[in-house]
Amino acid sequence: MIILFFSDVVGKPGRAAVISKLPSLIGRHRADAVVVNGENATDGKGIKPAHVEALLSAGVDVVTTGNHVWKQRDAYRYLDEQPRLLRPYNFLASNPGRGVTVVDTRAGRLGVVNLSGDLYLYPARSPFEVVNDALEELHGVRNVIVDLHAEATSEKVAMGWYLDGQVSAVVGTHTHVRTADAHVLPGGTAYITDAGMCGPRDSVIGVKKELVIERFLTQLPVRFEVADGDVWLEGVVIELGEDGRALRIEPFEEPA
Numbered sequence: 001m002i003i004l005f006f007s008d009v010v011g012k013p014g015r016a017a018v019i020s021k022l023p024s025l026i027g028r029h030r031a032d033a034v035v036v037n038g039e040n041a042t043d044g045k046g047i048k049p050a051h052v053e054a055l056l057s058a059g060v061d062v063v064t065t066g067n068h069v070w071k072q073r074d075a076y077r078y079l080d081e082q083p084r085l086l087r088p089y090n091f092l093a094s095n096p097g098r099g100v101t102v103v104d105t106r107a108g109r110l111g112v113v114n115l116s117g118d119l120y121l122y123p124a125r126s127p128f129e130v131v132n133d134a135l136e137e138l139h140g141v142r143n144v145i146v147d148l149h150a151e152a153t154s155e156k157v158a159m160g161w162y163l164d165g166q167v168s169a170v171v172g173t174h175t176h177v178r179t180a181d182a183h184v185l186p187g188g189t190a191y192i193t194d195a196g197m198c199g200p201r202d203s204v205i206g207v208k209k210e211l212v213i214e215r216f217l218t219q220l221p222v223r224f225e226v227a228d229g230d231v232w233l234e235g236v237v238i239e240l241g242e243d244g245r246a247l248r249i250e251p252f253e254e255p256a
């Protein structure tokens with residue numbers, strides 16, 4: 001199974017680029033499954049149901065999210081109804097939606113788990129405490145990808161080691177800055193600390209850079225807007241063997 005993973009899609013520029021480039025990228029990488037982190041897909045804050053639907057219609061199999069997921073209120077009910085849209089598993093169990101799903105692909109079943117890191121993101125429960133419960137819900141599915149949406153590199157590296165041999169891949173998201181450490185761990189788990197961003201590079205992690213600089217200079221509230229210049233797609237392509245172990249993980253980047 002070959003999985004294409006697109007990291008944090010930011011705003012309309014990110015969505016448009018994913019949707020327009022997806023057919024050629026699926027063809028070039030011979031991808032069987034597509035997972036997209038969409039936590040910034042609607043104006044940089046969460047994702048509206050219509051934008052999930054647009055990604056799914058374009059060929060995306062599962063949309064994961066993260067700390068911004070609650071910013072779109074009209075997604076709450078949709079999170080309960082749409083099994084292909086995830087929010088971090090370790091949020092409150094009473095929150096809308098789910099953090100784990102299984103989809104059928106032409107190369108077999110794929111399980112997807114969405115987790116939030118603890119540091120700076122303050123989820124209800126530690127991802128380390130509950131990840132085994134999430135994996136149990138997959139009922140023995142061999143191909144499993146975990147999106148750990150987290151700030152701290154140490155937390156993501158530790159989760160990679162903790163899950164090595166138990167899942168096919170641990171992919172970090174949230175920082176919007178891709179790390180140079182994609183590799184397959186000894187137990188057969190593909191790993192990268194952060195897969196990057198699908199959005200404008202002429203920005204500060206997707207936001208108009210002037211606004212972010214103003215906030216740092218004044219330390220006063222500034223209303224952030226999504227930038228639109230120099231849009232790139234970033235993510236990883238992961239190949240799994242028959243047993244669900246990773247054979248390779250490679251970063252990709254593609255100009256819009």
Ligand SMILES: [Fe+2]
Pocket residue numbers: 008039040066174175176
């Ligand atoms: Fe993000």
Ligand SMILES: [Fe+2]
Pocket residue numbers: 039066067068149173174175
């Ligand atoms: Fe985030």
